[in-house]
Amino acid sequence: MPRQRARLLRTVIVCVFLGLLIYLFWPGSKELPAQSAQPAAAAVLDFDSPDSTLVVVNKKRPVPADHAPQDLADAGGVPLRAEAAGAYRQMAAEAGAAGVPMSAVSGFRTGAEQDQLYVSYTENFGPEAADAISARPGYSEHQTGLAIDIANPDGTCALESCFAETLAGSWAAANAQHYGFIIRYPAGAEHITGYAHEPWHLRYVGTEHARTMHDAGTTLEEYLGLPAAPGY
Template identity: 70%
Template structure:
């Protein structure tokens, strides 16, 4: 083959190769995935902002819940009895409440404040007997302001405890709030999971006169929140007031 023909063939082959390389380079640039698409699924998920955890709703309906709300509009089954009752300073309470109560009174005693328990869990039958006695002694209107009808008492939950001074002074009376034990409980009970369930000035919400001796166990987290908010359980749970019994 003449030398000039060889040079021509070489030039043509070189041109074809250059065109092919350019075409392949163009295809590579158009088909390459975006950098973010090349990341593993786990890496892409990690870049998403974390959503705040949703708070757990308060279980105010189940009888076994430590946050069950019992009032004149929200009764318990009359036959209800908690399954984990234990002795706490001579009165029956649910296990969790009993442990918290014993811790509370031990630390109160260490601070020089003796506290005793006078009432814990009561059955529906026991509550009926108590309510009847109040009705006979004070009349139905007064009885409804200081005692619950059977099925409507917090004591039936096993989470309520009435406390007193060991010498019996001001027992189950408003003056208990001014006593050493009453003052200490008002200032400290919420650190142990208890609240004063029927505070002064909330009669139109709770349906009961102020009872500085009546403590209700709700758990340490909720007791701090309720105490700091300065509200009743009804208000804290977003429930309507219960000044009277439902029809």
């Protein structure tokens, strides 16, 4: 019967419409797809927080002047954040066992200490030379407690580019990534990092990131897709 079919059709339409309304407005019914669409990887890499082991500090990215890590520990006579300090002690011990003695020259520096260092370089060598060999206060990676300057205990090529060819320098370039450290300012990357080759300046990022960066031969800026920081 046409009338009965029309009523049936109307009932079906009303049911479908009600079902649609319930689906759209039922609490929580749409939360699952929205949650699963969130990118998982992007949230993990925190390079902004000064307390993140992946924080990027360069001539474009300062740290707060009064920032100081709260978990400093001993790394061969200099202070580093606990996780980095433990990694350094293990690295130095295993380098020593392999016949490569290694010592630590400089670790965490406060903003005030960096200020003194920069002022003394400026007074002695002029502002241009000071910028080339030292970070301005607030722009030093050493203030994060994640950077360490290493040396040969006999002082061979200390804080000089020839350190790369010495025992400790060449061992660190080949092995530091296994302890979570990268050579932060590699040769030929001054246009990206803002610093000439510093084969003695190691930066802790954790073993996973350090190995990836070492194997790919990339700087920290490139690895995280950040813009180059050749100058202030």
